[in-house]
Amino acid sequence: MSTARTERQRREPSDRAGGEGRDGMAPQAPATATLCCDENEKLNLSRRGLLGRGLAVGAGAALTGLAGEALSTSLAFAAGAYTGDTLVVISLRGGFDGLSAFAPIGDAEYYKARPGIAVPKAKVIAGDGMFGLHPALAPLLPQWKAGRLAAVHAVGQPNPTRSHFAAMEAMENAAPGTSIRTGWLDRMLGLTGAAGPLAAVSMGGSMPARLFAGPSADVSMKGVDDFTLAAEGRKPMAAALRAMYADAPPLMAGAARAADRALAATTSVRSAAGAPANGASYPATDTGAALRDVARLIKAKKGLVTATVDCGDWDMHEGLGPAVKGQRMYDNLAGLASAVAAFVTDLGETAMKKVTVLTISEFGRRVEENGSRGVDHGHGNAMMLLGGGIRGGKVYGTWPGLAPAALVSGDLRAVTDYRAVIGEVLRKRCGVGALDKVFPGVEPSSFGLAVAA
Structure with missing residues (x-):
């Protein structure tokens, strides 16, 4: 049984229990809600439980019990040399508040709607008069000034829902209205032909339920140094496998062989110097640790095509707070x-020329x-690139705009499909020509936000 299927089975009852309104959206929490979402916490617990057991799975074969913490693999059927960017996808779990990160300081309605938590114009650190960067994004200001960091605002999904579980599944599947059940990163990998043992990696303490669902090879690990078979120090498990x-x-042996190749590939990464380069100093957080290990894989030149990193705790129904240190959104x-x-x-300017985050x-x-100085579930959002x-x-x-008549049920209207934004990156930076096979029916955005490789 695949890890993705296990998590889907666990979460479906929670989605049904949450209920949905007649407009297809879950009922809104009261304006004075002070509790974080129960379903979001259940999702985190579900992931932790899965990782604690440690599964190794493949197409048609399960190796339950043999793998160390957070090891999962699946068969690959394509082969080829990939020359595009390494795509690093950071999932901001819980519902990111793009109106705080890239504040619409030129829209007077923003300050009317958020008298206690809006980012003051005087505090933004960059922008264009209409939008301003939250002061907590200061570590990325050099990238903004150098023209390497951008944002896209008012993005969203075509069939919005305020259920965490339903929205996450739809976002990772990215093929609404079709019978496609694979994840969009799995479909992208299939088109690139990349089949190396570390072509696709989910790094960190959580596993995306659907992004990598499908036949293309992928590996989930808590970290490079933790990627081992259970009891491998006490018994020759890899040799026995x-x-x-x-x-x-091949169908039965595929998962085991993929796991063996991935273990061999990470062994050389662990043996190489693991210290960050260029004086880089990662924060002592799960996100910092995960990105540090993604950088290790990139520097080791192990054929990494795409990596996912989960960054949670964005479900701020309460205590989002003003734009000062010590408040949840700021921190x-x-x-x-x-x-x-x-x-x-850590990667340096040369390596970053072939990386898109x-x-x-x-x-x-x-x-x-x-x-409660927070904000409840909404719709329109912002993406960073x-x-x-x-x-x-x-x-x-x-x-x-944020005028009441411009909103959709109290939410920022999403005028740009998030898949179109990713589609422009896939086409221009990752060499994916057949975008319809990744995002059915979606045309890439024409913003010009990405340079053709």
């Missing part, structure tokens, strides 16, 4: 920015703040 599947048909943004800035420093989140937050092939230093997108 190879012998066990030596004469097995979370500062931690994210510090980790990404260290990642960029982007953020996604299942939904945004409501425009109006609630009585960073890399040597990104035309940065600006916020892209069509701004619909």
Whole structure:
């Protein structure tokens, strides 16, 4: 049984229990809600439980119990040399508030709707008069000024929902209205032909439920140094695994052989110097540790095509707070920015020319703040993009405005499909020509935010 299927089975009852309104969206929390979402906490617990057990799975074969913490693999059927960017996808779990990160300081309605938590014009650290960067993003200011960091505002999903589980699944599947059940990163990998043992890696303490669902090879690990078979120090588990599947048909042996290749590939990464380069200093956070290990894989030149990193705790129904240190939004943004800035420093300018980092989140937050200095589940959001092939230093997108008549059920209207933004990156930086096979029916954005490789 695959890890993704196990998590889907666990979460479906929670989605049903949450209920949905007649407009297809879950009922809104009261304006004075003070509790974080139960379903979001259940999701975190579900992931931790899965990782604690440690599964190794493959197409048609399960190796339950043999793998160390957070090891999962699946068969690959394509082969080829990939020459595009390494795509690093950071999932901001819980519902990121793009209206705080890239504040619409030129829209007077923003300050009317958020009298206690809006970012004052005097505190933004960069921008264009219409949008301003939250001061906690200061570690990334050099990238903004150098034209390597950009944002796209008012993005969202075509069928919005305020259920964490439903929205995450739809975001990672990215094929609404179709019978496709694979994840969009799995489909992208299939088109690149990349089949190396470390072509696709989910790094850190959580595993994306659907991004890598499908036949392309992928590996999930807590960290490079933790990627081992259970009891491998006490018993020759890897050798036993190879012998066990030596004469097995490819379909049955695929998972074991993929795991063996991935273990061999990470061994050389562990043996190499693991210290960050160029004076980079990662924060002592899960996101910092995960990005540090992604950088290790990139520097080791092990054929990494894409990596995912989960960065959680963005579900701020309460205590989002004003833009000052010690408040939840400020501290979370500062931690994210510090980790990404260290990642960029570690890789150096030359390597970053072939790396693109982007953020996604299942939904945004409501425009109006609630009585607990937080914001409830919304729709329209902002994405960040960073890399040597990104035309940065600006916020892209069509701004619909925050006037009450411009909102959709109290939410920022999403006028740009998040898949179109990713599609422009896939086409220009990753060499994916058949975008319809990744995002059915979606045309890439024409913002010009990415430079053709």
